[in-house]
Amino acid sequence: MSKLYLVPTPIGNLKDMTFRAIEVLNQVDLILAEDTRTSGKLLKHFEIVTPMQSHHMHNEHKTVHAIVQKLKSGLNIALISDAGTPAISDPGFLLTRACIENDIEVECLPGATAFVPALVNSGLPNDKFVFEGFLPVKKGRQTRLSLLAEETRTMIFYESPHKLLKTLTHFCEYFGEDRPIAVSRELTKLYEETIRGTSKEVLEYYTNKPPKGEIIICVSGKTSYS
Template sequence: MGKLYLVPTPIGNLKDITFRAIEVLKEVDIILAEDTRTSGKLLKHFEITTPMQSHHMHNEHKTVDSIIQKLKSGISIALISDAGTPAISDPGFLLSRASIENEIDIECLPGATAFVPALVNSGLPNDKFVFEGFLPVKKGRQTRLLFLAEETRTMVFYESPHKLVKTLGHFCEYFGETRPISVSRELTKLYEETVRGTAKEVFEYYSNKPPKGEIVIVVGGKNK
């Protein structure tokens, strides 16, 4: 049997990769990459010459079986995403589940993921929290927001820059304009920014200043 490694990659600053991650990526037989062009730049920077294979949300259902067969034949494989830890709002779950079902060893390395620094940096309670990832775009969005309006734990969301203002507007509508919110974007990068305030204040800030980059929203839970 081979072994599957889930390897976190930097979310921005290349210095955030671990020595162990580099070592594993150099030693495995194949690297599964969400976007081989994006990952190619990372591998080149660290002089990693391991062959890459594309593995993303549009083909993972079709490729899982062939990957499992490779693992069964003794090939070692590392899975990486474009940034952060695989399977956190990125491909990885299907392959991990299939590996477990086929009694293939899995090892997940600790490392970069965007929501942890955003949560800790928010100033909101983080002893208990829920990670929601991306909200439904259309179907089920209102139902989810109504459900989360009663959540008492801190909530963490991912959002794209062109949908941020719309989502903040929904938070004002469903959670209330005074609900505390922290928005972190471009974490670990040159233009890293965290904006904290009420839902209304943060909504107004980004309404007047269209955001760019990767975004994490941290929302305070409903007061008990």
């Protein structure tokens, strides 16, 4: 019986690739990759020669049906993203849903996901939390921030380096300058760092030291600091 495997890949350090992930990628008939050039380097490193096909946010609506047909024909397929677990702020949800609707078995392997180490390392409460991913860039951003201002659980956001200062400024405005936050960047890589403090303090830090790399922001919920 054919199966779709969702296979996490390292978020930076290649040593975080699991033995099982390598085994599955070697055994499936086809690998769907968010960026075949990026994933090609990973597969080459682990000497995986399984055929690869592009599957990203710009073409996933068009390719889902064809992939489902391949699975129905008996192929076993693995989906990987550039880094981390597929479908977490990356393509994967649409294909997973289509497979479930067509009674095709889906299995997600455990593995790297950037927000988990960032949350645990933040020092903020992690018994209850809400993952927000990327905030809306324009439309809906203010509405979302206004709603989250009342959120009592720790909040987790992804952000790009060139938008970090804007987002931290909005956090000061909507959540208050004294709200405890932690910004983690370059997790598992050589220059990994986590900066903790109030939203104002962290904004001042990155105003003087422009950030680079992948960024995860953890923000204390309202009741955790008041």
